[in-house]
Amino acid sequence: MSANKMPARFRQPVVDKAVSDNLYNTPSSDLKSDDENVFAPVKRPWPIFVIAVWMLLCFMLLSSNIKIMLSSLLEETSKAGNTVGTVFLLVGLALTVGVVKLHKWSVYIAGAFCILLGVLELYQVFWALTQSEDLIRFALVVLFLYTIPSLFSAWYMLRPEFRGLVERNRKYKQMVSMNKYVAKKLGK
Numbered sequence: 001m002s003a004n005k006m007p008a009r010f011r012q013p014v015v016d017k018a019v020s021d022n023l024y025n026t027p028s029s030d031l032k033s034d035d036e037n038v039f040a041p042v043k044r045p046w047p048i049f050v051i052a053v054w055m056l057l058c059f060m061l062l063s064s065n066i067k068i069m070l071s072s073l074l075e076e077t078s079k080a081g082n083t084v085g086t087v088f089l090l091v092g093l094a095l096t097v098g099v100v101k102l103h104k105w106s107v108y109i110a111g112a113f114c115i116l117l118g119v120l121e122l123y124q125v126f127w128a129l130t131q132s133e134d135l136i137r138f139a140l141v142v143l144f145l146y147t148i149p150s151l152f153s154a155w156y157m158l159r160p161e162f163r164g165l166v167e168r169n170r171k172y173k174q175m176v177s178m179n180k181y182v183a184k185k186l187g188k
Contacts, residue, residue, distance in 0.1 A: 040172070041172060042172055044102065048156075051099065051153045054149055055114070056093065056096045059089055060092075062088065063089035063092065066081070066088055094106075095110050108158075111158040114151070114153040114154035115154045117150040121146040
């Protein structure tokens, strides 16, 4: 009688060689476990509020500079400078609110804006240092009031830990939204 024709109760069980060699070891899994804190609300860190206030201040200063620059370039009766400056301020306000709410794209755009602002102000500092010795005080003020805070803000918003926090916040909001949707569908 061959092995295949034997009744099932007499056959040897087929055991995987990898399992039989490591019988007492914990099997490895390819499943990735999410953080356990995904289902808890994300607490916003306090530096994000400081960064938001600073960004709002920068947008207010830049929008007023844009208004002045465009009104001097264009005719005095033209309202383009006021309109562009106001639109820029509203975009800055929306971006600041998005950063406080930890929206992913708002954080990335604000980080890029802070890098751009820091680089432009750093250029202005080097330009002031090469012009004359009288502008050294101006260069130091610009360096400490604009360049360093903008580069710090960009570093803080674009570092991996903060991006992970933003991602956890997105997952939590998605879970809450899905729970509301399911509750609404089950309630009908």
